[in-house]
Amino acid sequence: MPSLSDLLEGALDLLFAPTCVACRQPIPTRSAERAVCAACWSRSRSLPSPRCDRCWTPLRISVLDLPPSCTTCEDLRPAIRSVRSTYLLAEPVRSVVHALKYGGWFSLARPMAKRMASVEWPDEVREEVGLVTAVPTSRMKERQRGYNQAALLAAETAALLRRDADCNLLERIRSAGSQTTLHPGERRANVAGAFRLAPGRGHRVAGVHVLLVDDVWTTGATALSCADTLLAAGARAVSVLTFARALPDLERHEQRLEAAATFRRRKN
Ligand SMILES: [Zn+2]
Ligand SMILES: [Zn+2]
16 A cells, blocks of 8 residues: 555656656656656667777777777877767657757756766876866857857766866857758868867966867767867867767668568568
8 A cells, every 4th residue: 555655745746747858758756857757868878889999989890800990080180089978869868968959958967967977988088187168059059048058068077077167168250050961071161160269268278188078979070170179279188078979870770670670560
């Protein structure tokens, strides 16, 4: 028989339970987190293994290719030390990012950063990082939204990692416009030179290993353009941390498998 406190909790849940931003199911009142339910966090996927040690790109293993080579690293300057993303950009992670970016759910930054701060790094990166900063958004977008989602994530992550944060280190000189329809090469050209160091901030980056934070790594064009700006301003090294990483090839592959499975189910 349920106890009085169970009944009371059930009644409170009915009246006040918030709904999860990803699955829309009610979150029990006793849950520590009020925006994403425990089930959605537990079904959020990491990037598939095996991964490149340096940039965490999932590697295709072939017997002809030992050790396996990483095509993403071919594009990275040596001073880009390490790249990490907490999750694969797929549901429910995609809905969480969307809620932070477009839904006004700025309180999501803390639980998201909690997961970002627990990512594993090579020892030298963990020891060396001296400053955390964020990919800047355009002034117009920040005015519309009231915040820069990357800056919120960077500030929360820095606090958890006990590192200094300067989320206004970089400025966007020009808006790159929407990048969603551009190919990787076009994206790189589109954001090249789109950022600069904010006036009077040179002393903050000189000789420092900077951790650059963003919500999503799609092709890496934006983060790498920011990293170029930091390195040109005297940073010793840059590492990149994002909450999610898009892997379009994997997504297309999984969609094809899903479509084939649905076809087989209908046929039987
Ligand atoms: Zn949920
Ligand atoms: Zn790599």
